[in-house]
Amino acid sequence: MEDKPITKHLPLTEATYYILLALVTPKHGYAVMQDAEEISQGTIRLAPGTLYGAFTTLENNKLISMVGKEGRRKIYQITETGIRVLLGQIQRMEIMLQSAAKNFDLWQERTAEEESHD
Amino acid sequence: MTNELVTKQKWFWAWQDEKEEAWLAEMAQQGLHLNDVPFPGSYQFKNGEPADYVYRLDYQSLKTKDKDSYLQLFADSGWEQVGEMGGWVYFRYKIDHGEAPEIYSDRESKIGKYQRILTFLAILLPLMVVMMPNIGGAEGYGPFFIILEALAFAIMILLSFGIIQLVRRINQLKKTD
Numbered sequence: 295m296e297d298k299p300i301t302k303h304l305p306l307t308e309a310t311y312y313i314l315l316a317l318v319t320p321k322h323g324y325a326v327m328q329d330a331e332e333i334s335q336g337t338i339r340l341a342p343g344t345l346y347g348a349f350t351t352l353e354n355n356k357l358i359s360m361v362g363k364e365g366r367r368k369i370y371q372i373t374e375t376g377i378r379v380l381l382g383q384i385q386r387m388e389i390m391l392q393s394a395a396k397n398f399d400l401w402q403e404r405t406a407e408e409e410s411h412d
Numbered sequence: 413m414t415n416e417l418v419t420k421q422k423w424f425w426a427w428q429d430e431k432e433e434a435w436l437a438e439m440a441q442q443g444l445h446l447n448d449v450p451f452p453g454s455y456q457f458k459n460g461e462p463a464d465y466v467y468r469l470d471y472q473s474l475k476t477k478d479k480d481s482y483l484q485l486f487a488d489s490g491w492e493q494v495g496e497m498g499g500w501v502y503f504r505y506k507i508d509h510g511e512a513p514e515i516y517s518d519r520e521s522k523i524g525k526y527q528r529i530l531t532f533l534a535i536l537l538p539l540m541v542v543m544m545p546n547i548g549g550a551e552g553y554g555p556f557f558i559i560l561e562a563l564a565f566a567i568m569i570l571l572s573f574g575i576i577q578l579v580r581r582i583n584q585l586k587k588t589d
Contacts, residue, residue: 307520322481323481323488327488339517340517341513341514341515342485342488342489342515343470343516343521343522343525344517344522346482346485348521363481366483367481367484367488368481
């Protein structure tokens with residue numbers, strides 16, 4: 295199994311998770327900024343200095359790569375390794391969510407309430 | 413705008429970036445808008461209408477191939493670049509509706525900036541230490557030699573002070589959220 299190389303990248307920070315998710319399709323920096331805010335439902339807002347640093351780190355770790363240019367903008371996309379890391383993170387989050395469902399009474403009550411309202 | 417240029421001299425140390433940012437914003441409220449930083453400690457302003465701007469300084473060692481996309485990312489996010497000086501990049505953001513814009517949205521990346529400055533100063537210090545015995549060459553202990561040594565020593569003290577200030581800033585940031 296090729297899991298060993300990816301576990302060193304996990305867990306991802308929330309910001310990194312959304313950046314990788316946004317880059318499943320190729321985008322330039324500002325598009326990632328807007329996308330991340332939208333798909334995180336406003337929980338993640340990336341400032342340009344932070345995003346630039348994240349791109350540098352992710353590129354160095356080969357989780358994203360530059361796939362083109364649009365004028366002065368670099369276009370990035372997630373790499374194969376990046377996808378494996380993303381899936382690894384989602385797997386971890388699924389386990390976290392299941393643990394809440396099984397072990398956190400308040401969560402069970404709330405989800406039961408929501409289901410009865412539907 | 414009158415397009416008149418006003419130059420002011422003011423010195424900020426590398427660890428006084430927030431003070432510098434506040435001063436530039438204050439100038440903007442007086443109608444002086446940063447146009448260029450031609451020399452260290454020298455600020456060129458355009459005289460115009462008072463306005464609300466947030467100034468932020470970034471510190472980067474940008475390779476030529478990365479610079480364009482870096483500046484474009486800031487421009488796309490609404491930050492106007494108004495100058496650069498030795499690794500420092502000056503940005504400003506016009507405030508219309510009470511925004512509080514930042515160039516770093518999380519603690520880790522903000523710490524990264526101060527670590528870059530720290531690294532730069534930290535490299536200078538051993539360089540000075542190595543250079544000190546060599547100043548003056550084989551001339552011995554003439555007055556010129558003593559002055560150079562004193563100067564080198566003063567610079568080392570200053571660098572050490574700066575390094576301490578930056579380490580304190582980084583530790584402060586590590587404690588906050």
